[in-house]
Amino acid sequence: MNYHPLTHKCRIYPKDKQIKQFEMTLDACQFLYNELLNQYKVDYKNNNIPYNLINYFKMVIGQAKNNYSSISKLNDSTIDDVLNNVIRAIRLSKDPYKLKAKDEKIRVHSFLLNNTKNIELIGNILHLDKYGKFKLHYGKTIEYNRVISYKVLYQNKKWFILITIRSDNIKPFPKTGKKIGIDLGLKNLVVLSNGQKYDPPNILYSNKKLSKFNRKLSSKSKGSRKYEDIISKQNSEQFHRKNIINDYFHKLSTKIVKENDVIAMESLDIQDMLKDKRYSKNIFQANWHKLVYMIKYKCELYGKIFIQVNTRFPSTKLCSKCGYKYDDITIDVRTWECPKCGEIHDRDVNAAKNILRKALLKN
Structure with missing residues (x-):
């Protein structure tokens, strides 16, 4: 039950x-x-x-x-x-x-x-x-x-x-026999170990409107009628943007859970990531924790297996084919060639493969 x-x-x-x-x-x-x-x-x-x-x-x-x-x-x-x-x-x-x-x-x-x-x-x-x-x-x-x-x-x-x-007695999703690893990113929100990639929700228009409201606020007297009117419009747009994100995350998480029996992800330390000022704003707006939460509870709800690996696991630096650890890789490198076996890796897809392998060994 x-x-x-x-x-x-x-x-x-x-x-x-x-x-x-x-x-x-x-x-x-x-x-x-x-x-x-x-x-x-x-x-x-x-x-x-x-x-x-x-x-x-x-x-x-x-x-x-x-x-x-x-x-x-x-x-x-x-x-x-x-x-x-x-x-x-x-x-x-x-x-x-x-x-x-x-x-x-x-x-x-x-x-x-x-x-x-x-x-x-x-x-x-x-x-x-x-x-x-x-x-x-x-x-x-x-x-x-x-x-x-x-x-x-x-x-x-x-x-x-x-x-x-x-x-x-919620009816579980049908078994598919598939296992997937997931790596979260900024350019691509979700990258799967099978090579599939999903972009972040399209909130560009909402962000532009919010920036416009912020510029208008700077020229208004705090507490004035026009100031309060802009604040009201700003709150409404923030609410709309939040709904866009939630709708996209719900559809994406349901699709991933429905199509796979085992789902592996990293356990993220968001607070530690936010210390890097170069990417803190983008990481905060990515709402990774919300997507992870949705995937996790839907796995529990619909009879699928959810596994998280330790955030310190070097998923990006390991070659998913031979296991070689490439310590010299930097954050701006999107593809790299393994010095040991010669395999050419997409950085995020390789990380997703390593997350899945580590999760299966852990389980």
Whole structure:
């Protein structure tokens, strides 16, 4: 039995009354987040650091419920989600005392509701507890065995419902008997060990528009109406570019997983790569981690094998035919001839072949 949580992002068009309810809940979540963080920072400053964060914050939440009616009206699952967000921020921070509270610039934009008897999803109509009824705009009917949770999201001046479902017995992709190694790059996003290459998503037009908006912003007074208008257009274009990338990555990852039974990739250390200032911007925009994540979870979902080799494995320097290690190769060399066996290699295809061979030996 295959089990994997899946999330569907559906557009909704709430009425004014429903928007007001959503905004009140978001404000309450933001207020609770700041209350928990501020109380922790006070104790942290006085060296009264709690050993068990969950128990500590539950005590603080209990006091907040007694003192503030807006927090007492929040759903338990919504409060738990805020709690988890605070704990995650504290654990990821080197100095929790420097964590910033949520404000007008850094707002809470979502809240979580676990599935209960007061929430019902029938076809594309969602009855969401006290918030009322919504039509989901998704393009197809969502098939599920059980809904785990609903998250209301405000993004780019639009409202969405993120529905996380439990899908059991997902039909695996047919076996093809193929094994593939993958090398990720900048010129070619994906290079396969069989010689196939895939370009990055075409976001050139979006990048030009964003550059144009940046130039316009430099000549506007911060806080003016025209400044805010350009910021709004910029956010909309960034949202559009993100959708282009996600759509391309989903189609490419599904194609790779469907066509191959074993998929091998390097485990990338993105933070270390970003230290090279020559390529840091391009590496950051390539979104390699997102593509790796998609391929990995789809392999788990559809019954394929995913193997990662250590990032320190010298896949580029090894000859995939004889195993000779060519230490003198530099980053600008795209093809090279093996001094030992005379084989001429495409740099990226050779690396993908070595990744596959190493993964198979490892497995």
